[in-house]
Amino acid sequence: MNYITCSQGHKSTGGSNFCSTCGEPLQNSNHYLEPTLIGIQPGTRLRDRYIVREMLGQGGFGRTYIAEDTGRFNEKVAIKEFIPSVQGTGALNKAVELFQREAVTLYQLQHSQIPRFWEAFQENSRLFLVEDFIEGRTYESLLNERLRQGRCFSEPEITKLFQDLLPVLSYLHNQGVIHRDISPDNIILSGKTGLPILIDMGAVKQVTVNVATNLQTTSAPRGTSIGKVGYAPDEQIRLGIVAPNSDLYALAVTAIVLMTGKQPEQLLDQYTLTWKWDREINLSLLMTQVLNRMLAPRGDQRFQSADEILSFLGLRQTNPAYSTPNYSGNSTPIYQNPAYSTPNYSGNSAPIYQNPVYPTPNYSGNSAPSPVNNSGCGQIFDASIPVPQEIKGWNWGAFLFGAFWSVGNKVWIGLLCFIPYVGLIMAIILGIKGNEWAWKSRRWASIEAFKANQKTWAVVSLCLTGFVFVIVFLASLGGS
The missing domain is CATH 3.30.200.20 (Phosphorylase Kinase; domain 1)
Structure with missing residues (x-):
């Protein structure tokens, strides 16, 4: 019935x-x-x-x-x-x-x-x-069409996407709203204006999640699990913590998917949880730095606003008619999970949003940005690229095992060690510059991971070199 x-x-x-x-x-x-x-x-x-x-x-x-x-x-x-x-x-x-x-x-x-x-x-x-109703095609559909033609999106196209879409995120975030579900299928290229349209706000989907988890009026609000695995950052998927940098992280994943044609799980090392997208495409140093910082594992290491990325890329907002509100004071808005309460706008104060269980980190407006992990840029002779001070110094592994070390660290110039006479000079140069070149040649998860790798090379090379000297010394005694 x-x-x-x-x-x-x-x-x-x-x-x-x-x-x-x-x-x-x-x-x-x-x-x-x-x-x-x-x-x-x-x-x-x-x-x-x-x-x-x-x-x-x-x-x-x-x-x-x-x-x-x-x-x-x-x-x-x-x-x-x-x-x-x-x-x-x-x-x-x-x-x-x-x-x-x-x-x-x-x-x-x-x-x-x-x-x-x-x-x-x-x-x-x-x-x-x-x-x-938006007339147009999603970027997922556009990517699938290009893949059938054997091509993907180019870096200039992604730069244009950032220029057109980051002002939209800036507007949302200044309203105290986090989208939480940015991906190629939630961005439509408008057939009328040629601009990207951001659809499917994740905040509304939270309604069904709350009901499904038996959320009661008197119970403590919980974090949201809204967001696609691979696109949303770890703290959003596991803990429900959201902030403006959560959307920026998802936008960066969207960008590398559009440029590589591969899904996030194919671009993320499942053992170290580090992104390996740079093995698929070669981008400008500027775009590489931007994407790496947007994809930083911790929220406080990422860009904290869409405007900050626009400024870093030297872009300007494309929609001046929709400028963000001019809030008085220097306080940074605190964002909450919008499914639980509506922003309270009074006077000129900034919108206040809070996640009651998992508070978003409070970032000081005057704090210096965290350093960007710029390893793997490939520009070993570019002195303008900063290298962490912690890794500078003599490299015993590169000096003693120059050719083999060069292959393991992708410093291909070190293969000159195989050439007679030139090899000794190259070995000395590798001892001096090896750390810097290895940092720029390979993508490293962190400074600690880099130092641990180079320490292993040093220990192994010193042990083997010492072993060889002992054998030669004993052989010389036997011969005499």
Whole structure:
């Protein structure tokens, strides 16, 4: 038997006009919605205004439809249906409450590169969100097309993507909102403006997560696990900690996926959890430094704002009409998980967002940025590239085992050690410059990892050299 559920969670027999418990009208048109797992059929009228035309897609959080808005000259809109995975009156009421909070946050966002949010509503136990329908193709679709042609995105195209998209993230972050789900399939290249459009805010998806984990009104809010594995940083996936640098991390992963054509798991060393994207492509030193810092394992090692990256790259914002608010004072906004409360804007103070369980680190505005791990740049003769002071000094492994050490550390000039007479001079040069050249030639997870590797080379080379001297000495005594 089919049932219809009213907005209060009461079940009535399918086909009923009114709820048998509370008397709420159940049918506003010839089509009614059944609380089942099937999607909404084309032709269904929602809210006595939106006519569903087709389903665009379906995921773990719900479905997306194309519909016509009869209240705005049949203009196309995107309707997202969010499906709480836990059923029951209490769960539904909590979902509605959280959903309405997120609707307030979305309604405040006004940017040409973010789909305009129109309304959120509930109809027969279903939750819906209405926003602009964006004509265009996702960057995931564009990448797949290029891969079929044997090519990927170029560095200049990614630089342009950063120039167009970072101002959007700057706007969001200054509103106290973290996207939390940036990836190639959540960025659409608009067919009208040619600009990237950021879609699918992860904050709204949190509604179904909260309900699924039986979040109660009196319980402590939890961190969110919203975000794609591989794209979201570790602290977001495991602990639910989010900050502006979380979105910047995901944008960097998106960039290297677009330029390499490989998925994040293919670009991340699963044993050391360090990125190895630089083995796939050669980029300019500037872009390499930017991506490495955006992908730093710790949040305080990354860029802390989109504007900081724009400045580092020497780019300017492309949408001056959507400048970020001018907040008084020098305090840095503190971001919370937006699923739990709506920003409170009063006077000229900055938006305050807090994650009650996993607080975001408080970064001082005057603190010096953490040094960038610029190893692996390949520019061994470029004296302008800074090398950590901790690694400078004599390298015994490079001096004693020059040729073999050069192969292991990818310092190919060291192969000159095989040439008679030249080899001795090259060995001395390697002893002096070996540490610097090895740092620039290979990608290292950290300074500590580099020093440990070079120490191993030194110990092995000294031991083998000592062993050879002992054998030669004993042989000379035997010969005499």
